Amino acid sequence: MAVCALLAAVAGGSATAQPPATPQAAAVKVCSGCHTMQIVMDTPKDIDAWHDTVQSMLDRGAQATPEELELIMQFLFENVSTVDVNHADTEVLMTVLQAPHSAVDAIVERRRSRPFKDLADLETTVPGLDRALLESKKRMIFFQ
Numbered sequence: 219m220a221v222c223a224l225l226a227a228v229a230g231g232s233a234t235a236q237p238p239a240t241p242q243a244a245a246v247k248v249c250s251g252c253h254t255m256q257i258v259m260d261t262p263k264d265i266d267a268w269h270d271t272v273q274s275m276l277d278r279g280a281q282a283t284p285e286e287l288e289l290i291m292q293f294l295f296e297n298v299s300t301v302d303v304n305h306a307d308t309e310v311l312m313t314v315l316q317a318p319h320s321a322v323d324a325i326v327e328r329r330r331s332r333p334f335k336d337l338a339d340l341e342t343t344v345p346g347l348d349r350a351l352l353e354s355k356k357r358m359i360f361f362q
């Protein structure tokens with residue numbers, strides 16, 4: 219039993235280093251090794267493009283455990299990902315807009331008959347959205 223526990227600890231890579239506790243900590247640890255975090259925060263893209271970017275950073279030599287990669291993807295998804303309000307699936311709407319289920323349902327219902335024009339249209343039509351958050355993320359929110 220003791221041997222198994224030891225092997226598990228070694229295999230997990232956590233015998234010496236503490237794994238980063240939050241998505242942001244993981245991103246800062248891994249993604250500011252070669253350049254600043256600014257370059258990451260300055261280039262919002264959709265989640266598929268982030269997968270490609272992170273893969274290309276790994277190809278360039280970025281080092282991360284699978285747990286760190288998962289946290290990094292979560293950080294990128296929640297903070298630096300774009301959304302097309304008129305076409306995104308519900309998971310993207312929930313995550314990028316940090317919207318409750320009821321608001322996401324209202325978005326999907328409304329865009330079926332009439333696509334949203336802009337942020338003001340979204341905010342005045344759909345209750346339950348965090349306006350301060352939308353304002354801070356407006357460069358990532360599109361209406362195509």
Ligand code: HEC
Pocket residue numbers: 245248249250251252253257258261271272275278279280281290
């Ligand atoms: C081993 C070094 C290294 C690490 C670690 C690294 N990068 Fe990079 N990154 C680079 C280099 C070199 C460039 C500039 C080359 C270019 O423009 O593609 C770059 C450019 C970028 C760019 C701008 C170009 C683009 O594709 O949009 C983004 C965004 C980026 N990195 C994100 C990340 C993220 C996210 C992480 C953490 C998972 C990360 N990087 C970790 C080396 C690294």
